[in-house]
Amino acid sequence: MPELLQLSVDGLPVSAVVEPGRTLLRVLRDDLGRTGTKEGCDDSECGACMVLIDGRPVNSCSYLALQAAGREITTVEGLAGPDGVLHPLQRAFLEGGGIQCGFCTPGMLISALALLATDPDPSVDAIRDGLAGNLCRCTGYQPIVQAVQRAAAEMRGEAGSAAS
Amino acid sequence: MTERFAAPTTLSEALGILAADRAARPIAGGTDLVVAARQGRKPLPESIVAIHRIAELDHQGVVDGALVVGGLTSHAWLAGSPDVSAGWTALADAASIVGSPATRSTGTIGGNLMNASPAAETTAPLVVLGGVVTLRAAGAGSRMLPVASLATGPGQTATTPAELLTTVTVPPTAPGSGSAYIRLEYRRAMEIAIVGAAALVTLDGDGRIAAARVALTSVAPTIVRAPEAEAALVGTAANAATFRAAGQAAAAAARPIDDVRASADYRRAMLVVVVARALAAATARARGESIPIPASRWAHGQEV
Numbered sequence: 283m284p285e286l287l288q289l290s291v292d293g294l295p296v297s298a299v300v301e302p303g304r305t306l307l308r309v310l311r312d313d314l315g316r317t318g319t320k321e322g323c324d325d326s327e328c329g330a331c332m333v334l335i336d337g338r339p340v341n342s343c344s345y346l347a348l349q350a351a352g353r354e355i356t357t358v359e360g361l362a363g364p365d366g367v368l369h370p371l372q373r374a375f376l377e378g379g380g381i382q383c384g385f386c387t388p389g390m391l392i393s394a395l396a397l398l399a400t401d402p403d404p405s406v407d408a409i410r411d412g413l414a415g416n417l418c419r420c421t422g423y424q425p426i427v428q429a430v431q432r433a434a435a436e437m438r439g440e441a442g443s444a445a446s
Numbered sequence: 447m448t449e450r451f452a453a454p455t456t457l458s459e460a461l462g463i464l465a466a467d468r469a470a471r472p473i474a475g476g477t478d479l480v481v482a483a484r485q486g487r488k489p490l491p492e493s494i495v496a497i498h499r500i501a502e503l504d505h506q507g508v509v510d511g512a513l514v515v516g517g518l519t520s521h522a523w524l525a526g527s528p529d530v531s532a533g534w535t536a537l538a539d540a541a542s543i544v545g546s547p548a549t550r551s552t553g554t555i556g557g558n559l560m561n562a563s564p565a566a567e568t569t570a571p572l573v574v575l576g577g578v579v580t581l582r583a584a585g586a587g588s589r590m591l592p593v594a595s596l597a598t599g600p601g602q603t604a605t606t607p608a609e610l611l612t613t614v615t616v617p618p619t620a621p622g623s624g625s626a627y628i629r630l631e632y633r634r635a636m637e638i639a640i641v642g643a644a645a646l647v648t649l650d651g652d653g654r655i656a657a658a659r660v661a662l663t664s665v666a667p668t669i670v671r672a673p674e675a676e677a678a679l680v681g682t683a684a685n686a687a688t689f690r691a692a693g694q695a696a697a698a699a700a701r702p703i704d705d706v707r708a709s710a711d712y713r714r715a716m717l718v719v720v721v722a723r724a725l726a727a728a729t730a731r732a733r734g735e736s737i738p739i740p741a742s743r744w745a746h747g748q749e750v
Contacts, residue, residue, distance in 0.1 A: 283449065283450065283451075285451060301447075301448070302448040302449070302450065302451035302490075302494060303447060303448040303483070303490045305480065305484075324484050325481050325484040325485045326477065326481045326484070326545075326548075326549070326636075327636055329546065329548070332548060338522075338548075338551040338552070339546075339547050339548040339551055340548055340551070340552050341477075341548050341549075341552075343484060344476060344477065344480040344481045344484055345476055345480065345552070346451075346473070346476055346480060346494070346496065348451050348453065348496070349453065349473075349476065349496050349498055351453065393547065393548070396547065397547070411547070411635075412547055414546050414547070414634060414635030414636070415545065415546020415547060415548050415549065415635055415636055416546075
């Protein structure tokens with residue numbers, strides 16, 4: 283039996299009528315038109331579908347949408363400010379070559395956001411651990427790790443000091 | 447296809463649904479159940495009881511020296527708890543290498559145990575540490591079962607469909623003890639054990655092994671104790687030769703299979719190494735030496 287699902291996505295209350303077996307990713311992309319979040323492997327291996335549920339990282343491809351009722355979902359579409367100004371992570375990825383084809387980027391950004399929320403000054407190892415559930419086949423990861431370091435420095439108020 | 451879905455907020459409500467609806471299956475984080483469905487291995491249940499909103503199942507604490515956690519306790523909590531790292535270190539080793547940060551923040555200890563995978567990360571540590579689960583069913587009260595007796599085969603448990611795992615209790619270890627869990631892995635993240643071993647070592651005043659428990663992951667239909675290895679350790683000096691001999695003795699408890707991840711022969715060969723490393727890490731911790739968590743990373747390149 284389909285059920286009414288109400289939740290908040292990137293700060294806005296939204297609703298959809300959802301079959302119990304439907305995943306959060308399908309609801310975000312197909313029912314709510316939020317196609318920023320990507321479907322990669324569709325079984326939790328690649329991390330392209332990563333969103334935050336009440337601040338915790340979740341593979342939305344493998345999470346039942348109805349389990350997210352009443353929760354606050356953060357997707358890549360919620361990162362930039364209302365005026366379109368990019369989040370420091372987005373800017374660092376763009377400027378540092380952390381993006382090539384771009385398909386993994388929404389998930390990388392969300393995992394990085396979750397990491398920096400708990401560890402504002404992560405070591406390289408901590409960044410690699412934080413992004414360990416996200417696969418990228420283009421960059422070789424190094425520019426992504428550097429972009430997270432750079433964004434973290436900027437978010438700590440040390441803009442320009444960590445560009446190495 | 448899933449026809450029915452409920453997300454109760456109380457334990458009694460959840461138990462009522464599980465008792466009344468024979469097709470109902472509980473889901474916590476969904477990191478096994480939904481992933482298996484996405485991979486086409488097993489369809490979602492006809493009826494789902496989502497237990498993730500039940501506050502009674504989401505508690506963590508140390509009571510009379512024992513670790514007592516609700517079934518909804520996440521791997522992230524276990525990995526980050528100073529109490530777990532200090533007193534039940536093998537469990538912290540295991541929880542901190544489950545999946546990815548997303549898996550660890552979503553997946554639960556109750557789900558990990560009840561999914562009954564022969565590769566379940568937290569089971570071998572809980573077996574050596576003497577963990578016990580509490581099961582509840584509507585109208586039937588509660589019963590306790592050692593973690594070692596919970597799984598009866600791959601994906602099979604000694605529970606009834608009406609029962610819900612509510613609590614995991616782990617007693618304190620004896621003075622002079624240390625524990626560790628080591629996993630052989632092809633990659634660090636989103637990985638399960640090719641072979642794994644948990645060890646609990648208790649040293650006497652002379653530094654010899656007074657007691658030892660060893661449990662093996664991914665080498666049998668369930669996670670098993672290795673009594674031959676344990677017997678080979680007691681009374682011996684805790685050194686690399688002893689650990690290696692125990693690793694060889696552990697093979698008696700292993701019934702590995704060939705599968706996509708490794709051959710049975712490779713598992714048998716690596717079991718010796720993994721058991722020896724788990725014993726080395728547990729012994730070092732029993733001596734008060736600092737072995738970082740997860741011990742699996744420390745183990746790479748060790749001589750044993």
